[in-house]
Amino acid sequence: MLKRFTGWLLIVTVLSANYSYLFVYAGFKLNQNYIAANLCVNRNKPWLHCNGRCYLMKKIQQANEKEKAEERQNQKNGFQETFCEAVKTVKFHTFLLRTISTPYHAPAPSASLSAIFRPPQVG
Secondary structure (H helix, E strand, C coil), rough: CHHHHHHHHHHHHHHHHCCCCHHHHHHHHCCCCHHHHHCCCCCHHHHCCCHHHCCCCHHHHHHHHHHHHHHHHHHHHHHHHHHHHHHHHHHHHHHHHHHHHCCCCCCCCCCCHHHHHCCCCCC
């Protein structure tokens, strides 16, 4: 039971992130009478037959602006992460070169290791 609830909750969460316009429209349709009577800009002009569509357009525009702002923020964060990683890499290598003053000389492999690790013989 808990697994099913968790699964449905995750599905709704993913869909809400991707289909924000659908939820704005569904909320409008569910509350259209209230919106037309109380929130509509043209509620005092019934001959326009707005029925709250002006409010719907405002909400869609707000959702669109919010999505664009999130996209710009994500791009900004990605650029900052990339730039910071590049700066860290340069500083790390510069610091590494300053601290190592002598070159590293690898020891010669011993005879016992070359006897153990050798390619198989085909024959």
